[in-house]
Amino acid sequence: MTPLRPALAAAVLLAAGACTPAAEKPLKPGQRPDPSSDEAGLWLQSKELERKVRTSGKIVEDAQLTNYVNDTLCRVAQSYCGDIRLYVVRNPIPNAAMYPHGMMTVNTGMLLRFSNEAQLANVLGHEVAHYRERHTYSRIERQQAAMAGAMLSKLAIGMAGVAPPNQLINLIAQGHVLAYSRSQEAEADRVGFRLLKRARYDVQEAAEFWDTMIAEREAADATTPPVFLSTHPPSKQRMAELKELAREVDGKHREEPSHGQRYWDHISPHVGPWMDDAVALQRWDRIQFVLDRLREQPVAPGLIQFYQGELYRGRDGHTRDALQTLRAACPKPGSPTRCYRSLGMVLWDQGRKTRAAEAFEHYLDANPDAGDEPMVRSYIKDLRGDDT
Amino acid sequence: MMDRIRGSALIVAGALTLSSCAPYSVAEPERHDIGGAYSVQPQTAWNHFKRADHPIWTKDGRTLQALHFFADVKDGQPLIKVDGKQKLPTFERDMRATEVAQLVADTLKATKKNQVEVEQVRPATFDTHEGFHFKMSFRGDDGVAMKAVAEGFVSDKGRLNLIYYEGTQDYYHAEHLEDAKEIFRSVQVTE
Amino acid sequence: MCVSRIFDIQRRDAGGRTLSDHKTRSLQQPRRHAHLALMLAIGLAVSGCVQTKSFTHDNVSREDASSDTILLMPPNVKLYQLHASGARDLKADWSETARTHVVKKLREKAKDFDARIVRYDTPDDGVATIRGPHQPAVKLHQRVGRAIRRHKYTPKFALPTKNDVFDWTLGQTVDSLSQEYSRADHALFVHFADTHSTAGRAALIFGAALLGVSVQGGQQVGFASLVDLESGRISWFNAMRTGFGDLRETKGATRATEAVLEDIPL
Numbered sequence: 008m009t010p011l012r013p014a015l016a017a018a019v020l021l022a023a024g025a026c027t028p029a030a031e032k033p034l035k036p037g038q039r040p041d042p043s044s045d046e047a048g049l050w051l052q053s054k055e056l057e058r059k060v061r062t063s064g065k066i067v068e069d070a071q072l073t074n075y076v077n078d079t080l081c082r083v084a085q086s087y088c089g090d091i092r093l094y095v096v097r098n099p100i101p102n103a104a105m106y107p108h109g110m111m112t113v114n115t116g117m118l119l120r121f122s123n124e125a126q127l128a129n130v131l132g133h134e135v136a137h138y139r140e141r142h143t144y145s146r147i148e149r150q151q152a153a154m155a156g157a158m159l160s161k162l163a164i165g166m167a168g169v170a171p172p173n174q175l176i177n178l179i180a181q182g183h184v185l186a187y188s189r190s191q192e193a194e195a196d197r198v199g200f201r202l203l204k205r206a207r208y209d210v211q212e213a214a215e216f217w218d219t220m221i222a223e224r225e226a227a228d229a230t231t232p233p234v235f236l237s238t239h240p241p242s243k244q245r246m247a248e249l250k251e252l253a254r255e256v257d258g259k260h261r262e263e264p265s266h267g268q269r270y271w272d273h274i275s276p277h278v279g280p281w282m283d284d285a286v287a288l289q290r291w292d293r294i295q296f297v298l299d300r301l302r303e304q305p306v307a308p309g310l311i312q313f314y315q316g317e318l319y320r321g322r323d324g325h326t327r328d329a330l331q332t333l334r335a336a337c338p339k340p341g342s343p344t345r346c347y348r349s350l351g352m353v354l355w356d357q358g359r360k361t362r363a364a365e366a367f368e369h370y371l372d373a374n375p376d377a378g379d380e381p382m383v384r385s386y387i388k389d390l391r392g393d394d395t
Numbered sequence: 396m397m398d399r400i401r402g403s404a405l406i407v408a409g410a411l412t413l414s415s416c417a418p419y420s421v422a423e424p425e426r427h428d429i430g431g432a433y434s435v436q437p438q439t440a441w442n443h444f445k446r447a448d449h450p451i452w453t454k455d456g457r458t459l460q461a462l463h464f465f466a467d468v469k470d471g472q473p474l475i476k477v478d479g480k481q482k483l484p485t486f487e488r489d490m491r492a493t494e495v496a497q498l499v500a501d502t503l504k505a506t507k508k509n510q511v512e513v514e515q516v517r518p519a520t521f522d523t524h525e526g527f528h529f530k531m532s533f534r535g536d537d538g539v540a541m542k543a544v545a546e547g548f549v550s551d552k553g554r555l556n557l558i559y560y561e562g563t564q565d566y567y568h569a570e571h572l573e574d575a576k577e578i579f580r581s582v583q584v585t586e
Numbered sequence: 587m588c589v590s591r592i593f594d595i596q597r598r599d600a601g602g603r604t605l606s607d608h609k610t611r612s613l614q615q616p617r618r619h620a621h622l623a624l625m626l627a628i629g630l631a632v633s634g635c636v637q638t639k640s641f642t643h644d645n646v647s648r649e650d651a652s653s654d655t656i657l658l659m660p661p662n663v664k665l666y667q668l669h670a671s672g673a674r675d676l677k678a679d680w681s682e683t684a685r686t687h688v689v690k691k692l693r694e695k696a697k698d699f700d701a702r703i704v705r706y707d708t709p710d711d712g713v714a715t716i717r718g719p720h721q722p723a724v725k726l727h728q729r730v731g732r733a734i735r736r737h738k739y740t741p742k743f744a745l746p747t748k749n750d751v752f753d754w755t756l757g758q759t760v761d762s763l764s765q766e767y768s769r770a771d772h773a774l775f776v777h778f779a780d781t782h783s784t785a786g787r788a789a790l791i792f793g794a795a796l797l798g799v800s801v802q803g804g805q806q807v808g809f810a811s812l813v814d815l816e817s818g819r820i821s822w823f824n825a826m827r828t829g830f831g832d833l834r835e836t837k838g839a840t841r842a843t844e845a846v847l848e849d850i851p852l
Contacts, residue, residue, distance in 0.1 A: 042678050042679040045675060047679065048676045048677045051677075051678040052675075052676040055676075058714060058715065059537070062537075062538045062721050063509070063537065063538045064534035064538040092713070097509060151669060287484070287500070288501075288505065352491070356489070378530075381515070381516070381517035382492050382516040382518060383493070385518045417742055418742070419743065419745055421747060442745040453745070454747065455754065456730075456737055458732065458733060459729060459733055537728065539726060565722055565726055565757050566758070566818070
């Protein structure tokens with residue numbers, strides 16, 4: 008009797024894990040899944056997540072910015088515009104994500120890395136393609152089927168235990184990588200490309216953008232794997248296809264605009280706070296990469312130079328560079344007044360007490376209501392007090 | 396069936412006697428040594444959470460209010476330990492008060508808090524030592540508004556000692572702020 | 587006799603003897619009985635296999651209420667399908683059906699208590715369930731509710747200074763609710779989560795049983811909290827857990843709602 012049971016058990020276990028998701032047709036604009044379907048359950052879970060995201064405090068609510076980004080979305084998404092709810096999330100890590108039920112998130116770190124509106128439109132279109140083609144739903148279903156297999160094999164070895172009921176959609180939101188497959192990425196590229204072209208953007212910018220992301224990954228140290236490239240794995244084949252698609256675009260569609268100035272008109276006012284977020288994370292090589300690219304954009308040079316100074320200040324062994332850079336940056340238009348506070352710190356580190364006190368005084372003159380005014384006053388007192 | 400329930404009851408009984416493993420113990424109103432660096436004396440009893448890498452006290456639950464004690468933080472060390480590959484900002488021995496406040500703000504940002512603002516930094520004494528006091532505000536991952544206040548100093552040896560009190564902006568921060576301030580006032584640096 | 591969906595199968599060792607012959611074995615493998623142990627560890631009055639335990643605010647007397655008006659916050663009712671993998675899928679149609687049943691039962695129960703129900707006015711944007719000005723109260727309630735469940739329902743995590751104390755509150759965040767719903771004395775929050783096994787998981791449970799391993803089936807948890815809209819205090823809190831019942835059916839919804847509102851001070 009005993010030898011027969013394991014065989015029967017194994018047969019039952021295998022039958023339990025047999026289901027695989029059927030291929031789905033693309034979503035039509037305004038289409039909703041059947042309420043009894045697994046997809047509807049996933050939409051409901053995603054809606055829960057959306058509620059959390061909306062009220063998390065992390066959403067950028069500036070109307071000028073959000074209107075601009077939404078206008079770009081609608082230009083590229085066209086009939087799908089009403090199905091997508093786009094949220095700009097305050098996070099220095101460059102990422103964009105599409106959720107099955109129509110929520111899209113774009114991180115401020117990503118917005119800092121687009122050169123122009125065409126590149127923004129390209130990513131938005133690419134994500135809309137993922138939505139239309141139901142890629143997130145199918146990759147979750149596939150993952151679940153895979154997990155069932157893993158669970159079963161665990162049991163077969165005799166380990167008891169229940170896998171924690173982690174909802175995959177929450178895992179994705181927490182940044183756990185659930186990569187789109189190669190074929191899904193290729194499909195999103197093709198559909199996204201069509202949307203970009205139809206919206207009258209310079210289609211060369213699609214490949215440009217991916218090239219930049221890959222270049223950053225190469226420039227940055229390996230301990231900080233890029234989330235966006237992990238969920239949207241680039242491959243030589245994809246890049247080649249994108250370039251080929253661009254080449255095939257006929258004469259009348261070449262020379263479409265990329266709208267760089269318009270993009271930076273809307274993004275520039277936010278560069279400061281978004282760079283502060285990046286500096287807080289201290290991923291210095293990525294910050295350097297971003298600064299090098301921001302220099303080529305219509306952003307106030309004083310602001311860029313201030314952050315270059317902060318970067319030097321944050322990295323070891325760059326005190327002299329920090330001093331030179333901040334000294335040059337602080338008087339320039341666009342440089343924030345706390346540049347003088349940073350300058351004061353560096354001068355103090357170098358023992359230049361009088362100059363440091365002057366820098367701090369300049370900071371306080373420009374910021375009389377600064378929260379750290381009492382402390383900076385005390386710095387000045389210390390510095391001047393030692394004057395003989 | 397009865398055998399199985401009896402078996403489970405044994406487990407329960409076993410679990411209950413293992414209360415020494417319980418994560419919360421009482422911090423009585425008496426003097427408490429903190430990492431050999433300083434000591435504090437609360438006026439009222441707190442609940443001491445033992446499972447973190449530094450002492451954490453709470454009255455109503457750590458997500459409602461929490462008092463964190465950092466002692467002897469060395470050059471190159473982050474304030475807290477987190478799982479995974481996440482890199483946290485580190486303390487540097489030559490940090491000044493405004494930079495320590497920024498360190499705390501950056502640590503909050505790195506642990507998913509948002510809208511982090513340093514609201515005030517001023518000189519203060521930590522026992523007889525020159526130190527600082529700062530106030531911050533931020534929002535939790537769930538969007539709940541929080542307030543924090545901290546006092547500390549960097550020792551001659553370049554080590555950071557900091558007491559940090561945070562709580563929900565609505566009700567729980569204010570509720571035990573006086574208790575927290577009394578703890579700040581009671582501090583004695585261990586020489 | 588209590589019908590349970592928690593499949594606890596007789597286990598056999600290599601020699602074919604049942605577990606009852608080896609009581610010590612279960613102590614070494616507590617995880618296999620974890621679900622049962624947890625239920626017992628909640629330290630509860632077992633009434634038919636539904637375990638509940640409630641708390642009342644230290645400063646609230648049960649005689650307080652005469653005829654109350656209760657603001658019913660949008661009940662949070664989620665029904666899941668538990669897969670063979672252990673992952674849970676939220677079921678949209680099941681949840682909607684269950685929610686409708688629960689709301690109906692809540693209205694009926696309110697009549698029993700001679701209380702009036704005022705429904706919270708949810709926004710109609712298709713996503714949000716709580717309006718902006720009320721978010722701080724609801725979010726604080728989420729944190730407070732979690733703290734209560736952690737520190738009052740799991741003996742291991744008890745806060746020593748609050749052993750005989752139950753004094754949680756939402757403070758003045760409730761003002762936004764009491765101003766808009768001025769007739770209401772209390773707000774009632776109700777939350778249910780119910781998991782049902784898929785055929786695959788049921789098969790898995792059966793198959794696992796043949797291998798001599800126990801795997802958890804579905805279960806139902808619920809809690810309710812009554813918030814005083816004047817003071818913000820959590821006047822009453824109740825949590826329940828059971829291994830059976832189906833919120834998609836009237837009978838299941840009735841039983842669950844009654845359990846979760848057991849000894850509510852109205």
